[in-house]
Amino acid sequence: MTATAVDAETVRGLVRDLLAAHDPKTTERSAFLHARFDAGLSWVHFPVGLGGLDAPRALQSIVDAELKAAGAPDNNPRRIGIGLGMAAPTVLRFGTQEQRERFLRPLWTGEEVWCQLFSEPGAGSDLAALGTRAVRDGDDWVVTGQKVWTSGAHAARFAILVTRTDPDVPKHQGMTYFICDMHAPGVEVRPLRQITGEAEFNEVFLTGVRIPDAHRLGEVGEGWKVAQTTLMNERVAIGGMEIPREGGLIAPVAQTWRDRPELRTPELHDRLLKLWVEGETLRLVGTRLRQQLAAGAPGPEGSVAKLAFSELNQAVSGLEIELMGEEGLTYDDWTMRRPEKVDFAGRGPGYRYLRAKGNSIEGGTSEVLRNIIAERVLGLPSEPRVDKDVAWKDLPR
């Protein structure tokens, strides 16, 4: 399979074979998902044997469309987004063959949910400042520290975890990356209630958690390099989604506008149209990005999609509150809930407005993304770095 190029026809044939052997109407959901993984149709660009076909990534859309048309169950990708978007590409790139075989299949089927133990109270945008310690003890590492803003930790079976293994070298050099068993003794997950009233995120306390060295991803001291892969994929996952015209947060505002003429004002009209145009343009930016990926020439557009969507979401959701008039003064529900995924559509305008505020903070703040665009895309010089050659332990904090 690896020697010959996989084309659209091959992929269609494999989908037909899968559907013939496992009729979606009679096959149990998880059995179908296992069979799909084993047929290499989970993520066709992954290697053979790990849910893929070593095929061009662009062919995935054919698989997804044909399986959807056949009424096949999916793996609820939004629920397991962190595993799919961040853990999987990192395990694939830096994991041993043993790790890939152990983790990728249940990750893709959704049997094992993943979370991401990166941010700390003292290390958010400056992730490399993190202080969660991992100390070698025989075949294990012993981990102690605190993580924060961990979405889905309460439902997660495994986590990708970055730790400090050498405090005596500059911050980027002394980090090591692990796979952490969330059921291990010493892992404590506490809900972190946020601005919307719900507790989508968690604080995670790690107290003497033992992680076998076999669950290390990448070399000791190279955790920053591994984390870069995760973060790059995170932004692609956040910004690269395909949306229809008038999709996303503009949809409920546009619908309200059509349904309720009594709310309309000339000023709101022009702002709504401006945001509609922005949303439509971003949709086209996304189309261009996917066409570039399909043509095998990814452009720098990917780095801007997340930044642009964050700002658009905030503007649109803010406008929606204003449009609602008196209703804009009310909120749907302040009960503390523990949602499995962010669901903008299932909540009211107040929720959309408050939750969208997080879009420009999570997954890299807009300010950090602007620095990345300025330095890596435009090639502007970096600001002077005062922490560059200082041992982590000597940094002010």
Added chain:
Amino acid sequence: MTDLLYSEIEEDLRASVRDLLKAQAEPAAVIARTETAEPYDLKLWRTLAADLGVAGLAIPESLGGHGASAREVAVVLEELGRSVAPVPFLGSAVLATSALLGADTSSAVVAELLGRLASGDLIAALAIPLTTAPGGDFPSTVTVAADGTLTGRVTTVADASAAEVILVPAVGADGPALYAVEASAVSVTELTSLDLTRRLSTVELSGAAGRLVPGSAEAAVRNALTTAAGLLASEQLGLAEWCLNETVAYLKTRYQFGRPVGSFQALKHRLADLYLAVVNARAAARYAADSLATASEDVPVAVAVAQARCSPIAVKAAEEAIQLHAGIGMTWEHPAHLYLKRAKSDELALGTAGRHRAALAGLINLPA
């Protein structure tokens, strides 16, 4: 299916146009020419039109053109926006040519004019105020007398002072009509334009004789305005890209407070935002060009979105270029002002962003 990328042929075309403009329209020469008796560089125009064939891109091969499409014209406009070269491309190769392509192309009059336009022999202009947006009423400032002569006045006509033939929309007893009038038969008075590299004129006709252009005059004008508005987005994209690139390059070399100015976060963030804007402009402009090229049903939305998005982006890029170049950006010798003047004029050309948003409101069912 929509294709928002550039083909290899388009990239080759871009490279030829860009090389020529680099060699023959360098900024100092463009600035110097603005104050001479020959504001248009007709030698450059002939090379572009005849040698590179850019004037006939959208004209079918059967009429002497290259049978390419709006996609290729858009690439030429990107490069012309990037150089603000003083050539009458928008007026002649886009507005006048699209008007004729929207008329009866099987008629001898239209075929003859398009043939000469395609070869670059002829420069033409369409007599409408440059601010005219697509979708409005048919222009009615020129009337046709019973004897078929034309009388009236059209203001702010783009590229008319370089044109040998003026296409004049006029209203007579039989309703709207389009006439091809020799420039020698009308009075063309050049205005002092805000945009130094795209000249505007007042065209006055007092009993001028012209040839009737067969076909629907309304369709001709509509095709001209829609095509030109959609493709102007590509000029605005090229312009914005030049502003971004030049400013980035300048901020890497300009030192203040002991550091390259481009290392200060406050400025980096502004340039990152400008980059974001250019990425958006490219997506919107390409979609308009591709929609026009494929005569998609979505043309009205694509054109309105492109103008609503690209025209403020071009202005913002030019304003940021001036501000971030600071003192040098305010001088006559630095070319940044040419771009600001073009960008601000383009903002009014063929419908403001607000006009296009209002048009969009009807198209997408978000009424006022």
